[in-house]
Amino acid sequence: MSIPKVTVSLSPVHTNPSIVAVVRTVNLAFSSDPLIQWLRPNATPWSEHDPSAWKWQYRRVQTIMSRGQVLQSESVGQMAQVFQKKSSTSKDKAAPEKGSRIPVSQDLDITSSDAGAVRVNKLIAANKASADGLQKQYSKRELWYLEVIAVHPALQSRGLGGGVMRWILEHVGNQPIYLECTRRDNVSFYEAFGFQIVEEVELVDDDDGEKLAYWVMVRSQDP
Numbered sequence: 088m089s090i091p092k093v094t095v096s097l098s099p100v101h102t103n104p105s106i107v108a109v110v111r112t113v114n115l116a117f118s119s120d121p122l123i124q125w126l127r128p129n130a131t132p133w134s135e136h137d138p139s140a141w142k143w144q145y146r147r148v149q150t151i152m153s154r155g156q157v158l159q160s161e162s163v164g165q166m167a168q169v170f171q172k173k174s175s176t177s178k179d180k181a182a183p184e185k186g187s188r189i190p191v192s193q194d195l196d197i198t199s200s201d202a203g204a205v206r207v208n209k210l211i212a213a214n215k216a217s218a219d220g221l222q223k224q225y226s227k228r229e230l231w232y233l234e235v236i237a238v239h240p241a242l243q244s245r246g247l248g249g250g251v252m253r254w255i256l257e258h259v260g261n262q263p264i265y266l267e268c269t270r271r272d273n274v275s276f277y278e279a280f281g282f283q284i285v286e287e288v289e290l291v292d293d294d295d296g297e298k299l300a301y302w303v304m305v306r307s308q309d310p
Contacts, residue, residue: 110144116237122269125290125299126210128203163241170245209290214267217286217303221265225307231264252280256306265305274302282306 117123221230233255238247256264266282268274274284286303 106145106148109148110141112239113144113148113235113237114140115240120269121299122210122267122301125297126203126206128206128292128297163239166242166247167245170242170247172244173246203292205294206290206292209292213288213290217265217267217288221263221285221303221305225263229262231259231262233264233266248276256280263305263307265303268302268304269299271300271302274304277304277306280306 218232236248236251236255238251265285266277267288268277282304283306284302285305288301288303290299290301291297
């Protein structure tokens, strides 16, 4: 991510305090995510103090670190001073979504007592079906999966989400990349970066009929 006149140092995450910072950011950013709320129908919203969510996210970050490099930046306070709040555009603002090449079905392990196991299984099945279809469609090219982008709530509306997206797309290049957008309001954010909706998925709880919709979006080349 290139920021004019400002250098933000990034370094590999190695220490436990760094993992804690990542976990805190993800938990806070996703506390009101529709998918998370649907998966945990009897649970309170996630927060940095939710023991079950904390343990699960910590384990996920450790797993991701074992597959590759995770970067850290300055503290939230320092970042807030560097990146001032501004009027956002569709390319710079989005609520947090769930990059990696690993399908979410291999990482999703919301198995605490407050999770809806049936709902989790429905999501895994839907995710696998979408991933399998896209893998066949792009079998001759490397297909990337963008799993999580999260900006700490105290740092939102500063253009950081758009900056991260530009870095990701520069890293991926012309290779196809897909994601699941769980908020309708975020569709335009991803469309501004060349993503297109290829599937609308509806998950339904057979017991109470509660539904959740999300959108599978693909960017197959530079816009």
